[in-house]
Amino acid sequence: xxxxxxxxxxxxxxxxxxxxxxxxxxxxxxxxxxxxxxxxxxxxxxxxxxxxxxxxxxxxxxxxxxxxxxxxxxxxxxxxxxxxxxxxxxxxxxxxxxxxxxxxxxxxxxxxxxxxxxxxxxxxxx
Amino acid sequence: xxxxxxxxxxxxxxxxxxxxxxxxxxxxxxxxxxxxxxxxxxxxxxxxxxxxxxxxxxxxxxxxxxxxxxxxxxxxxxxxxxxxxxxxxxxxxxxxxxxxxxxxxxxxxxxxxxxxxxxxxxxxxxxxxxxxxxxxxxxxxxxxxxxxxxxxxxxxxxxxxxxxx
Numbered sequence: 001x002x003x004x005x006x007x008x009x010x011x012x013x014x015x016x017x018x019x020x021x022x023x024x025x026x027x028x029x030x031x032x033x034x035x036x037x038x039x040x041x042x043x044x045x046x047x048x049x050x051x052x053x054x055x056x057x058x059x060x061x062x063x064x065x066x067x068x069x070x071x072x073x074x075x076x077x078x079x080x081x082x083x084x085x086x087x088x089x090x091x092x093x094x095x096x097x098x099x100x101x102x103x104x105x106x107x108x109x110x111x112x113x114x115x116x117x118x119x120x121x122x123x124x125x126x
Numbered sequence: 127x128x129x130x131x132x133x134x135x136x137x138x139x140x141x142x143x144x145x146x147x148x149x150x151x152x153x154x155x156x157x158x159x160x161x162x163x164x165x166x167x168x169x170x171x172x173x174x175x176x177x178x179x180x181x182x183x184x185x186x187x188x189x190x191x192x193x194x195x196x197x198x199x200x201x202x203x204x205x206x207x208x209x210x211x212x213x214x215x216x217x218x219x220x221x222x223x224x225x226x227x228x229x230x231x232x233x234x235x236x237x238x239x240x241x242x243x244x245x246x247x248x249x250x251x252x253x254x255x256x257x258x259x260x261x262x263x264x265x266x267x268x269x270x271x272x273x274x275x276x277x278x279x280x281x282x283x284x285x286x287x288x289x290x291x
Contacts (some may be wrong), residue, residue: 018165
């Protein structure tokens with residue numbers, strides 16, 4: 001039997017690692033064909049990081065595509081935060097998850113093998 | 127004798143007074159509005175061995191980390207079905223399966239308990255309060271049948287940890 005070693009769950013410097021996203025679960029009454037929703041993303045890693053936004057249907061699997069933002073990739077120095085505005089199609093009622101996902105870490109923006117993702121419920125009710 | 131009686135009387139008064147005025151006090155604090163929280167620490171890389179006979183990467187040391195959560199409904203660990211080499215390139219042959227059986231989540235407060243479900247995705251739920259808990263990620267990893275391992279090469283599996291509020 002030939003044995004090779006392999007690593008999993010690499011590679012972020014030790015410490016407290018996190019990113020946060022607020023607000024958490026929310027329900028908004030909407031009337032028009034689209035609605036703007038604001039989320040605040042904070043990089044609590046001890047290195048710069050790039051995050052990407054992702055919208056999913058309520059099954060948390062199906063990608064929801066009817067949205068726009070100037071900030072689909074969010075570059076944040078360590079310890080900083082940014083407000084992200086999403087323009088979401090509300091021609092019909094939506095039950096979605098809005099997720100921010102760690103994409104790259106470090107000054108060289110290398111891929112992260114341990115990917116943190118925070119998902120908040122968003123109910124756009126008509 | 128007169129002095130002894132006086133002393134006894136005084137002690138009695140003091141004792142009576144102490145009993146009469148004893149009371150409990152409390153120190154209170156009301157927290158402000160705290161944001162939802164999901165952070166992890168104490169990450170320890172795991173390792174796995176390639177078994178050429180069975181065509182499976184077997185865990186030799188589970189990956190471990192600690193999570194601190196508040197107002198979270200579930201935490202899940204999953205993967206994108208890709209196997210990476212040391213240069214972070216996805217190898218051409220995707221994983222045919224990754225099974226998280228044996229993974230665990232243990233609250234640091236012994237009074238609490240968490241439930242875990244799933245094998246293709248490892249999900250932790252039943253959060254009854256903000257808390258710390260320790261996660262151990264173990265899994266078997268099966269590349270596709272067309273995968274042939276390179277010699278002396280590090281392979282990696284990427285895991286996504288999702289906190290859902």
